[in-house]
Amino acid sequence: MVDYKIYGDRELVQFMRGGDERVLVEIYDRYWEKMLAVAFNRLGNLEEAEECVQDVLCKLWKLRSDFSLAKDELANYLARAIRNQSFNILDRRHRERLKAESYSPFEMVNLDTPERELIARELAQQIDRAIYSLPAQCKLVFTLSRHEGLSTKQIAEKLNLSENTVKSHLKKANKDIRNNTELLTTIVFIPIFFQ
Template structure:
């Protein structure tokens, strides 16, 4: 059954106008995990990201009466989390971007071979390693679009860049991932893992052309 996306604007209105705590809790459940992962892209520590996200939500509740002008609460919260994460980075300098465990990684068909699961895990590690080679901005753009399904315009508003720059960074990310994963394929002599890598590289190519023609600003 397809999950229905909650009406975030409606929840926001109830929070700001009616002081509705249940709507506030619903908003947190809808966006909390996404915002946590987004913060980790910057600060690298899950515990720190949890504090940042919690602080942002607490401030939103305290300032709710002054926030009725917000039309897109999702973008508003992403920007707030980004700003708080950057503030933390400025305070603590030696920080590197890392990736949390992803429950929505590319999936492949299971086979009857028990070693298939191990090979798939190895492939996911290769994908994570390939993503980690991307420049910071390209990496964040790729993750926001891939994991959160955001449009160019939404990502542009969050990162304070133009939609065209978002598109350019995404294409650069996909191109580099195809190159890196292609090199893994050349070094991998095990047929099953190689086939999965080929599938993934082809999949990234399909994403590239799909986004060129179908993604709306």
């Protein structure tokens, strides 16, 4: 069995072309902490930073057969790759924030008529009933997120849950609420769309 610790970066790149996954493990062991530090410094979020590093390493592995180092060291290449992937994540985060800020479900609804006011009230009541029917923990997470504006991390700390558990509760709440209000939402928005 080859001990890749004794080889330099250029040799590792050559071995990587052969498809030996242990080379990727060695690159991971050598550069994980540095890559994570660079990503975290740019993103300010550990979970996103870890995802960023994993994405870069996956791309490196996918490109292994064509990958080569000209003058740069592997560390410099990985730092640039982390920077670029961080920019992609920041750009995606920015676009999602803009989309969320610009979305207003009642902006399209003209509440000039009593019928529309009644429909909007009914929709609000149906949403409230859907929230009320959620399991207790799920309802609490949803309320802290939507009504108090807490982040996933803040909710996890406040309720002593993992962030993944909080995300699961939010996903379930959104799905249940959407399923419980789907028919009425369709009734409200289809006539408005075709006006």
